[in-house]
Amino acid sequence: MNSRIGYVAFNTFREAVRDRVLYNLIAFAVLLSGAAVLVGEISIDIERLVVVNLGLTAVSLFGVVIAIFMGIGLVSKEIEKRTLYTVLSRPLRRWEFVVGKFFGLTGTLIVNTLFMAIGVFLALLYVAHKFSPADLWVLVALYFIVLEFLIVCALALFFSSFSTPVMSALFTFALFVIGSLAEDLRGFAQLTLGAAGALATGIAYVVPNFSALNIINEAAHGDPVPGRLILYNTAYALLYSAMTISGAVLIFQRRNLK
Amino acid sequence: MRPAKRVNVAAAVVLAISLAGAVKMLFAIERVQLRPEAQQALYIRSPKVLRRLSLGYTGLLADIYWTRAVQYFGAQHHRGSGDYRLLAPLLRVATELDPHLLPPYQFGANFLGPQPPNGAGLPGDALALLKYGIRYNPDQWRLYYNLGFLYYTEFKDYAKAAETFERGAQLPVTNKFMPVLAARMAQHAGEFDTARMLWYTTYQSTKEAAIRENAVAHLRALQVDEEVTRLEEVVEKYRQQTGHLPASMGDLERAGFIHGTPVDPTGHAYKLMPSGRIEVDDPQRILFITKGLSPGMASPVPKPVSGPDTK
Numbered sequence: 001m002n003s004r005i006g007y008v009a010f011n012t013f014r015e016a017v018r019d020r021v022l023y024n025l026i027a028f029a030v031l032l033s034g035a036a037v038l039v040g041e042i043s044i045d046i047e048r049l050v051v052v053n054l055g056l057t058a059v060s061l062f063g064v065v066i067a068i069f070m071g072i073g074l075v076s077k078e079i080e081k082r083t084l085y086t087v088l089s090r091p092l093r094r095w096e097f098v099v100g101k102f103f104g105l106t107g108t109l110i111v112n113t114l115f116m117a118i119g120v121f122l123a124l125l126y127v128a129h130k131f132s133p134a135d136l137w138v139l140v141a142l143y144f145i146v147l148e149f150l151i152v153c154a155l156a157l158f159f160s161s162f163s164t165p166v167m168s169a170l171f172t173f174a175l176f177v178i179g180s181l182a183e184d185l186r187g188f189a190q191l192t193l194g195a196a197g198a199l200a201t202g203i204a205y206v207v208p209n210f211s212a213l214n215i216i217n218e219a220a221h222g223d224p225v226p227g228r229l230i231l232y233n234t235a236y237a238l239l240y241s242a243m244t245i246s247g248a249v250l251i252f253q254r255r256n257l258k
Numbered sequence: 259m260r261p262a263k264r265v266n267v268a269a270a271v272v273l274a275i276s277l278a279g280a281v282k283m284l285f286a287i288e289r290v291q292l293r294p295e296a297q298q299a300l301y302i303r304s305p306k307v308l309r310r311l312s313l314g315y316t317g318l319l320a321d322i323y324w325t326r327a328v329q330y331f332g333a334q335h336h337r338g339s340g341d342y343r344l345l346a347p348l349l350r351v352a353t354e355l356d357p358h359l360l361p362p363y364q365f366g367a368n369f370l371g372p373q374p375p376n377g378a379g380l381p382g383d384a385l386a387l388l389k390y391g392i393r394y395n396p397d398q399w400r401l402y403y404n405l406g407f408l409y410y411t412e413f414k415d416y417a418k419a420a421e422t423f424e425r426g427a428q429l430p431v432t433n434k435f436m437p438v439l440a441a442r443m444a445q446h447a448g449e450f451d452t453a454r455m456l457w458y459t460t461y462q463s464t465k466e467a468a469i470r471e472n473a474v475a476h477l478r479a480l481q482v483d484e485e486v487t488r489l490e491e492v493v494e495k496y497r498q499q500t501g502h503l504p505a506s507m508g509d510l511e512r513a514g515f516i517h518g519t520p521v522d523p524t525g526h527a528y529k530l531m532p533s534g535r536i537e538v539d540d541p542q543r544i545l546f547i548t549k550g551l552s553p554g555m556a557s558p559v560p561k562p563v564s565g566p567d568t569k
Contacts, residue, residue: 209284228290229287233287235279236287239277239280240276240280246273253262
């Protein structure tokens with residue numbers, strides 16, 4: 001990685017830590033340990049399911065919220081504080097600034113997810129007293145969640161490159177909801193005929209597909225995940241993020257910052 | 259080329275290649291199925307829980323669940339899978355979220371009641387659905403009509419059908435056929451006329467093309483069943499008069515029992531078999547007929563279409 005991009009990325013990460021973003025880990029720890037202890041008391045034989053379902057859902061939702069609310073402010077905050085002018089007056093290109101911000105934000109989320117993953121596995125150990133081969137799929141599900149974050153970060157950054165923070169948050173959240181229902185959307189598109197069908201199919205394939213990245217239910221039941229899916233989802237997330245960041249770069253290059 | 263322009267071109271190229279690659283990956287992902295049945299799961303079956311989760315937007319959620327029920331029934335019917343286990347729960351959720359949403363009762367009962375492949379073969383669930391609908395919408399004659407129809411077609415319970423049509427007939431806003439249907443059920447006679455009137459009322463009371471087509475197909479089948487019955491009675495009369503069976507339709511015509519060659523609704527002449535039975539020329543062209551078939555042949559029903567998603 002270009003050292004200038006690395007510098008922007010590191011500073012973005014440092015700023016996130018300074019903004020106490022990682023404090024969400026406390027809430028996560030309380031939620032998960034509470035669930036692990038409580039479910040054993042009030043239910044029968046679903047402790048592991050609850051820990052996996054609740055743990056992975058929390059990792060996903062906490063991360064998406066962080067990605068959206070940090071991502072939308074990455075550009076606008078720099079403009080508001082007028083620090084962007086200082087940054088861009090140095091030998092740093094605009095595209096390097098955008099890409100560096102993206103890596104900084106995803107880095108923050110990866111570190112955050114790493115801590116949460118440790119929490120999930122500790123809770124699993126608490127309820128099952130040992131690890132099992134099925135726990136490997138929990139790891140795969142966590143990996144898919146990280147891929148999900150890559151796309152959400154890229155989207156938030158894309159919208160923040162030309163819109164206000166509030167509108168960027170709305171757009172990103174709306175695309176997250178639509179993308180989570182992508183399979184239903186494609187199902188409806190298949191059942192629609194004519195021009196409306198072609199339009200619906202086009203939209204269904206262009207919006208981000210978060211549903212394929214959500215295997216929380218399968219991981220909870222210990223269902224194996226085909227290696228091909230891991231490969232395809234990885235390629236998909238990287239390509240979709242690259243596409244969105246390219247769009248952000250194109251817009252930011254032309255943006256009048258005066 | 260200026261550095262800024264170079265960046266723009268590079269970004270545009272990356273964007274185009276990534277978009278194409280992402281769509282290609284999506285096609286590949288679609289081919290990897292984890293658990294097919296997981297796609298058809300109904301995660302929340304409790305209308306009470308859904309009511310809370312909907313934050314008060316129960317009407318919209320009921321619409322969504324009714325749409326899901328339609329899509330589910332359509333997809334299962336299209337595949338010819340015969341597995342409709344989620345249909346009743348989907349309809350129950352939709353109607354409990356919004357008890358005044360009428361389509362799930364009217365059409366849902368049509369999905370649930372008939373035996374596969376025309377329906378889910380769950381007349382008990384259809385009955386429960388319509389009774390629930392009437393409890394919350396006691397002034398809707400269509401629900402009484404649907405319930406009476408269900409008693410008549412699936413349960414052959416003429417007394418209950420008569421009572422239901424009678425209750426529907428007494429509503430301030432009703433259909434002119436309701437009292438007639440009630441009377442016919444009570445008499446338990448005139449099977450063809452009654453069935454014709456039921457299907458005619460179905461045809462009249464809906465704008466849905468699929469339901470109307472189904473009603474037309476049943477009306478056509480009733481016509482064939484009635485004509486075959488009548489022609490076989492004529493053959494029997496001929497045999498009683500002459501002591502032998504007619505060799506052809508011409509014999510019946512010459513003896514003055516019929517005028518011209520009788521044809522079915524598709525324009526093909528009815529066939530007189532050596533045993534004296536009447537058969538239609540091509541049974542597959544006339545759905546739902548119960549008469550005029552070769553011995554042992556089942557009543558023809560619409561064939562499920564195997565879609566590309568059928569595995």
